[in-house]
Amino acid sequence: MTREIPALVFDAYGTLFDVHSVTRLAESLFPGKGAAISAAWRTKQLEYTWLRTIMGSYEDFARVTRSALEWTLESLAVDAGEDAHRALLEEYRRLAPFPEVPAMLERLAGGRALAILSNGHPEMLDAVVDHAGLRPHFRGGVLSVHPARRFKPDPAVYRIAEEALGVPRALMGFVSSNGWDAAGAKAFGFRAFWVNRSGASVERLGVRPDAIVKDLGELESLLA
Amino acid sequence: MTREIPALVFDAYGTLFDVHSVTRLAESLFPGKGAAISAAWRTKQLEYTWLRTIMGSYEDFARVTRSALEWTLESLAVDAGEDAHRALLEEYRRLAPFPEVPAMLERLAGGRALAILSNGHPEMLDAVVDHAGLRPHFRGGVLSVHPARRFKPDPAVYRIAEEALGVPRALMGFVSSNGWDAAGAKAFGFRAFWVNRSGASVERLGVRPDAIVKDLGELESLLA
Secondary structure, eight states, X not given: XXXXXXXXXXXXXXXXXXXXXXXXXXXXXXXXXXXXXXHHHXXXXXXXXXXXXXXXXXXXXXXXXXXXXXXXXXHTXXXXXXXXXXXXXXXXXXXXXXXXXXXXXXXXXXXXXXXXXXXXXXXXXHHHHHHTTOGGGOTTOEEESGGGTOOTTOHHHHHHHHHHHTOOGGGEEEEESSHXXXXXXXXHTOEEEEEOTTOOOOOOXXXXXXXXXXXXXXXXXXXX | OXXXXXXXXXXXXXXXXXXXXXXXXXXXXXXXXXXHHHHHHHHHHHHHHHHHHHHTOOOOHHHHXXXXXXXXXXXXXXXXXXXXXXXXXXXXXXXXXOTTHHHHHHHHTTTSEEEEEESSOHXXXXXXXXXXXXXXXXXXXXXXXXXXXXXXXXXXXXXXXXHHHTOOGGGEEEEESSHHHHHHHHHHTXXXXXXXXXXXXXXXXXXXXXXXXXXXXXXXXXHO
């Protein structure tokens, strides 16, 4: 299967980086509410990316993330000052990679171009990739949806990766832990690998991923 | 304010009809899980409308609703047979209107064209409106997004109401309990009235509704 896939494109948030690694800081700032803040923040963040794409009123992911945090803290009746807001947002630039990620990227990069395609604003995306020291693996590029002024799963976004890597979409592997992102990539024409870290049910969006793995280790075995 | 608004367009699900009125049937079929089924079903239903609109892979709301139910029951590890599926879906054609709705529509219709603009497939939408006996109030029409093959908050959807009623968008009142739908209508150029039944926080989507009311009674007072 390796020979068939000369390039692999990874989603960042939720796939390489654990968005819920903000829970610890949220919990220390607001005891008893860390998990609820993290969960609601992520849900609202995605909702806003989808709604703004449909409304045609794009604003970048850093702003969407801040708007979603404001909504979340107000909804949960958390009285957070400017410092707490800033600290939580700053944490998004230091999200932890999932444990297996560095070693598996090292292996997957052998003879294959790796890239990232993320909703993240280029500046915040660069920050989180560099903080984790992962940039050397991505010689295919660290790509943001930003130039398209739309978020995933808009086809225009997946086209950014296709064009940057110059690999026909049918030969491009796309790796995401977000089931809807894997579905969007598959609908676009990529080979879709869904990293189902949480044992979630397959999304009913009219397409199925080409393979379902539980983490990047299983992906590496599959492609070896 | 009445004279300024010759036409009022209502969202259906969540605004006129209580989508969580399925909870009772879900609870009787699957004791202890009714509320969880109802909540997850609605969340996933909306998610699929947004994702399919962005992906450009529309399927009608009856199918989306069925897909969301399948995902929900599998996710909650509910072993439901074909009969239970059918009964729950059938319930969507008999959703209860919120208590104040019939009397307030009667009053709001005085000297003003009322219409519905809904994500619902025309057939299921007609069924729920007729079941509640509300059709006589809507001389402006019971309109579905279906001809646009996109869901809210796509601007093409709000245009359906503008064109059907022949009222300039700035004079059209749009009423929704879904904060993101009110935002989409406002971004399109309608006068947006958000019926905030649950005391939710205002969505951070770059626009604010023109007014926030707690139910249709308060809307009627505002426009009287």
